[in-house]
Amino acid sequence: MTAPVALLSVSPAYADTKPAAQTEQKPSLAELRKAVKEARQAYRAAVAAEQALEQELDATTDPSHPLMVAVAEAKKAADDAAAAKTAADQAVTDAQTKLDAATTDDEKTAAQAELDAAKKAADEATTKKTEADAAVKAAETARDDNRVAIARKIDKAQQDVKTALAAKEAAEKALADAKGEEPGEPGDPEEPTDPECSAVDALDTTISGLPSKIAAGSTVDFRMRLTNNTGRTLDEVMPFVAVGAVDKSYKDISSKLHLKSKQDGQWKSVPEEDYAGAFSNVKAGAHVDLPLRLTIDRSAPAGYGATLAVGVYGNEDETCGTGDLAVYEFTINPVGAGNSTTPAGKGNKPKPQGSASPVAGSGSGNGSADADGSLASTGSSSALPTIGLVGGAAVVLGAGAVYVVRRRKAEANG
Structure with a gap:
């Protein structure tokens, strides 16, 4: 991901709660x-967006x-500048x-020249102090x-949460009312469950x-390493990775960075808003490694960069979760x-992220776990020079990423 990921927009999925006309067919x-x-x-997306902004605000302190x-x-x-002006x-x-x-003409001439030079230097020091004070005010x-x-x-975002909550409750009420009117239809499946996915630190993330x-x-x-300390075999584990950067004036230069992952033995660009690979049947206590390659354009100015990484998992029994968000x-x-x-x-480790529903792309791939069985220490995140740029990416890289797994499983099941 070579550019910051935008926070997902939230729109009520069930906003029309008006009673249908008698002539209209009921849903x-x-x-x-x-x-x-x-x-x-x-x-969930609205809640995740609000949480990401709260974290972004905390980071500014x-x-x-x-x-x-x-x-x-x-x-x-x-x-x-103040010290220079005083001097x-x-x-x-x-x-x-x-x-x-001074008593002699020569002494007076020399002293006058020294005084003139001192006054000129004082004027320059005054100007520099004024400019420095203005720079402080501008920075603040x-x-x-x-x-x-x-x-x-x-x-x-808080208003969006309220709107989305109202839409969710309206949709749930409409379904409950319909089920009350029609106790069941032959062959109809039971209402699908949609359990919350957990945000756990037991799926450790490190970058080496x-x-x-x-x-x-x-x-x-x-290399990105995901270590399974959940205590159970994970059916599918997906690594998410993003990069971002700013120059010395804090202008976004993320487009100068290009990230690839090694999938199926080939280097492939890491797609935006999608995972960078996939691993199956990761045993408890085992780890999997994803090779990564970062290229920075020659035209990139000096600045600051960051790599964000997190693992998400989904199981056949529909349990799912996320690991810790690591930022380097x-x-x-x-x-x-x-x-x-x-x-x-x-x-330092960030606050837990909420959930969202990112757009799936074509970034799936296969990788292989290392055989040495060693465990890596947990990576973590701090407020970085690029945190404002990748704050949106954190939503995609957070708990909501597991819904990509759920959707793909649903699509696979027809």
């Missing part, structure tokens, strides 16, 4: 069940957030004192405006081999700067 139980399923999925970093850097520059002003005072004490304004913008999105510093124009190979951050260096041998860093 069948199958149609009402379908409406209930869609309404429930829309409600972390010292490592790009806007917080910008404020801190601006304040340091302002402090340095320059003192130099003017000292030069004036020397001029006042950008930080605050960003928080206000996210807060407004949260307010809208990703450098902490990558030069533009480089291609690096690394790296620095993008100019062309020719070379890559670091130090592994990419990881931060």
